[in-house]
Amino acid sequence: MPFWKKENPILGRINGCLRLVISVQLLVFSLHQTQKINMENFTNETIDTTNLPKYEEVAFTSLHPNYKKVVLLNVSVFSVIAIIGFSALVFFNKGEFTQTNILTLGSALLVVIALVFFFSLLSFRKKGFAFRNHDVLYRSGIIATSTMVIPYNRIQHVALHEGLVSRYFGLAKIEIFTAGGHSSDIEIPGIAKAQAEDIKQLLMGKIQKQL
């Protein structure tokens, strides 16, 4: 018997509360779940490929505004460490550097930090996710914008991850795993904890339905 078919008390309970906890928006999704093909009214019409739902026209939900703070905090910590490191380097090798050297290197460091801040904010704005009836979409990337789509019937399992900083801001990260290895997993950061729980349960429900 495969592990997913085994009786799992936690899963069972989650399924039990599913209907209660789920938000209205998500309820709409779950009502539209896959309809099994019924043999009696089986039809086989030609698919109009131009009228298929278009993944590229989906409206993406952006990440929680609080996540911007998380990103900024992370980048700030990085910058502080970089600046401290640089200062220490200059301080302990006083003889090696001339005044102009220090100035150019210091300003270069500041430019790099400014760029990191700029791109982090930009990348925050570019990230977005969407849950459709049959698949989950995640968009990210500044220079190359990439969209990843995972159909629900290919999801192996779903995990919820709370980082230290994220937890402070009440955020969680949803990790969606397929059988395709690391490159085909989706990680959606910056979702409010309660919503993340809902999404996880929604996905769990979808997976259970498949099997």
Add this chain to the structure above:
Amino acid sequence: MEMNFNAPQRQSAVGIVVMFFDTLRQYIKAFFPLLIIWIVNFNKVNKWYLILGALAVVLVVALIAFLKYKNFTFYIDDENEEFIINEGVFNKTITTIQLDKIQQVNINQSLLQRIIGVYELEVDTAGGSNKEGKIKAVSHPLALSLKSRLLENEKKTKTVIASEASQETEQIITDKPFISIGFLTLLKVGITSNYVKSFSLLLIFFFTASDYINKITGHDVLNDGDFDNYVTKGAVLSTLLLFVLFLFGVVLVINLFRIVVRYFDYKITKQKGSLLLSFGLINTKSTILKPEKVQITTVSRNYFQKKMNILEMKIKQATSGEKTKHNAAIDIPGCNTLEKDEILKLLFQQVPQKGYMMKPNFRKLVFSIFLTIVLPLLGFFIVANNVDELNEFAYITPYYVVFVGLILYFGYRNYRLFISDDFIIKQSGAWDISDEIIRKEKIQAITTSQLFWHKGADIGYLTLHTAGGNIGFQLGNYTKIKQYVNLWLYEIETSDSNWM
């Protein structure tokens, strides 16, 4: 032959020998530096101590081997449908494998095992790489029987699925191989393939060897001052040419040797709807290939192979552990077009058609020329401007440009994506042209991406993720890509197709 596996049982008694050599090898590996010191100081140490020490080691290893044998038991728990292996001398390990998670059971034989007349049984599972079972020494009938018992259970659960019914009808086992690759074909494969692989192996060997000699003799073989003296500068080119030719010859011979040893007596047998492959001169390997688990099938051949009507196939099955990823590919080194079609038919029930052809944008060629010709040459000339000695090598640059240019051009020309109703085929390669074939329903996830300056040109990237690796296509018509992604998503999401 039916055997009972419900009670815990040990391996063949002769297996102790295998354990012995295995343990010995481990110990030698671990104490290698110590051994070296011993050997170097051979004359200084009292020989009696040495001999006694060696004897003691052998005894201890023998004892450990015996205990390993004694403590190693395996059985099938019918109630829980599990295959259980107990092992370990000091640290006991119990490996439990659920029968329906077993992906593959391989029977292998190394040289030592062949001499003793035992076989090794390897159980591959779907979950993680660390949960694999390995039995080092069992007799052939027992190995076969255990294998069929382990796999039979899977059949039982599978028969519930209607699609499997067709397989049941062809349960007659045909022991006659339907494809066997002869010695001649292997020779052909040996001289026509894997140049790059052998070449890099040779280079690695060459450098480690010279490094070694360096350390021992204190002479730098590569940059020895004498070198310049007896090779006049005019002769550098011809020496280089000779050297390359010599290397090429060595590569050919090594390749030939490697392929013959590895794939000697290659047989493919049909068995209950799956393929049974066995091959090897020194270590015999046998693997089962299940059509439903196949993810990516690669068919490749180069110009010579085309003339000789041989091609190579590589079949990737579903894996979960990152570590086992490259081991999971199964090679079929040489078969002709007809045999290829036979195998493809067995895997896919039909020979994949190519269908719609997607070409990459010309920017792909331009960009790769920039990356591998323009940039390195620019770097070279900038450095050569400052370092005079390098200028002498400037005459190589035209050859480089022509050579790399040709590779890039043919690589670009062969770079195609074919999309048909059931299959997606990616063709690529400059010299070895390979077709990677996947069935649409094996797709796990799809990524499309586009650089922001490619928006106007309407080109972009497509990556199809499967359980056996990714297939990517660069700089194709983005509108077309999006259209196909929508279609694939629709088809995947509306069917309950089995991807594994």
